Amino acid sequence: MGTRTKQHALAAAILLTAVASWVVTRGEGVGPAEPPSRPVAPSPPDPGPHLLLGNPSRAAAGPGGPNNYLLTGPAFAASYNRDKGGPNWVSWRLHWSDFGPLRRGGFHPDGALPAAFARVLPGDYHGTGFDRGQLCPPADRSATQQATDATFAMSNVVPLAPHLTRGAWRGLEEYAGGLARRGAVVYTVAGVEGVGGTGDNGPADVIAGGKVTVPARCWKVVVVVEGGTGKAEDLGRVTAATRVIAVIVPNDPSVGRDWGRYRVSVREVESLTGYTFFDLLPPPIADQLRAKRDEIPVPLAAE
Incomplete structure (x- = not known):
């Protein structure tokens, strides 16, 4: 056999061996790689503990919503209104x-707001006849100095009549705090509505040269979760029997200490504000919670 013939025979043998090997491996189920799986859609962002029951105005951080601008932090979540300050x-x-010894704090602008927003300063309230009303009270964030300081950000502050902040509003704050100290987990949303309140200097629609709007009313929705942990599983602990307290209070000197007489249903707060509460709860439970008005007897504070 010539050299060229031997080379051709060797090449043919190698080719046959390769084909046989391919047939065997195909028979063993080793074939082409499976096509890549479709990408998994990302999970929705965790709302965190402060928005566990929902985002009532669908606030979001971004340039498109300066008057419904979402702020989130360790102490609270908020919808900020640029035009109302x-x-x-x-x-x-x-x-x-969340409780600890009462701590002092100093009011300050919120550095988390966009630089394009007008800065509301603590001094903007001086001489106006209105208190710097903190919607999330410092007593509810007294575990650490950092948490307390967060409640003194001007993004947590609205102009409230002194009779309100030192009367019914404080009374409900203390009552809700007492429920939490006794073991319940309390989820609260507090806000304002309308234009025009009455402070120590009389009625006003705005202060700080028009930079800050004075609200006509304040409202609050409180959900009391007995046996809660303060974590995501509390969402499953809310039932139609869960206690809900809602109030609407005028921003004027007529308000005394008896916050109980201002109780309403959550549905009435929704009608006033246009917001939707409890949107992360199952609809049948949410509907029942919105409809009921709290009537549990509450202590009457001295006027």
Whole structure:
């Protein structure tokens, strides 16, 4: 056999061996790689504890919504209104671990707001006849100095009549705080509505040269989760029997200490504000919670 013939025979043998090997491996189920799987859609972002029951105005951070601008942080979540110079609402979870010794704090502008927003300063309230009303109270964030300081950001502040902040509004704050100290987890949304309140200097629609709007009314929705943990599983603990407290209070000196007489249904707060509460709850439960008005007897504070 010539050299060229031997080379051809060797090449043919190699080719046959390769074909046989391919047939065997195909028979063993080793074939082409499976096509790549479709990408999995990302999970929706965790709303965090302060928006566990929902985002009532669908606030979002971004250039498209300066008057419904979402702020989120360790202390609370808020919908900020650039044109009104304050929050539309503030939402927070209250657990017994949020309490500590009462701490001092100093009012300050919120650095988390976009630079293009007008800065509301603590001094803008001086001499106006209105208190710097903190919607999320410092007592609810007294576990650490950092948490307390967050409640002194001007993004948590609205102009409130002194009779309100030191009367019914404070009374409900203390009542809700007492429920949390006794073991419940309390989820609260507090906000303002309308234009025009009455402070120590008389009625006003705006202060700070028009930079800050004075609200006509304040409202609050409180959900009391007994046996809660303050974590995401509390969403499943809310039932149609869960206690809900809602109030609408005028921003004027007529308000005394008896916050109980201002109780309404959550549905009435929705009608007033245009917001939707409890949108993360199952609809049948949410509907029942919105419809009921709290009538549990509450202590009457001295006037």
